[in-house]
Amino acid sequence: GAETEIDKQRAKALSNRMTELATNADLAAAALDNIQQGMILAERIGRENFGKGAEATMGLRQLVASFAPGFVDTEALSAQEALQQITVAFTLANTAKTKGAISDSEMRLFREASPYLGQTYEGFMMALDLQRRAAEKVMQFNREYNDYMEDYLDSFMEQNGRQPSGVELDRAMARWEHRWKDEGQDLFL
Secondary structure (H helix, E strand, O other): OOOOHHHHHHHHHHHHHHHHHHHHHHHHHHHHHHHHHHHHHHHHHOHHHOOHHHHHOHHHHHHHHHHOHHHOOHHHHHHHHHHHHHHHHHHHHHHHOOOOOOOHHHHHHHHHOOOOOOOOHHHHHHHHHHHHHHHHHHHHHHHHHHHHHHHHHHHHHHHHOOOOOHHHHHHHHHHHHHHHHHOOOOOOO
């Protein structure tokens, strides 16, 4: 029969969900690039140049490096400066998931939840690993969601000789998403 208003609304909701998932997957891919760069920089920086002391003295070491470069390990310092950019990217990615204005204390909280120089080397690498697993899970969900939808559409057309209505497709995708989570496939820890 003719498409109903509910079909149109459900199809639009599904379209919005697909756009959201694609955006999340794009952000996850960008996060994986940042994680890779973070690992490379961490190795350049070395274990001994991580921690609160390294973070607290960074400004002073930058000042000394501008006047007397021989007194400061500029190779480690430059990698630490680049690492700050990675931290900003992680922090902004975390804050982008919130709605509304963010206070300074909330921003500090988001920063502390991101991999950053003030952590121990081991803590930094563990934080990167958690970020990596979360990003990979987002990408896996998006890929499997799209694969299931494609299979469902093909199967429905073959069985019914028509495309599913917005309600039928939205319902099928909601069931798949609930099953995926019920089976624990959303877990990454």
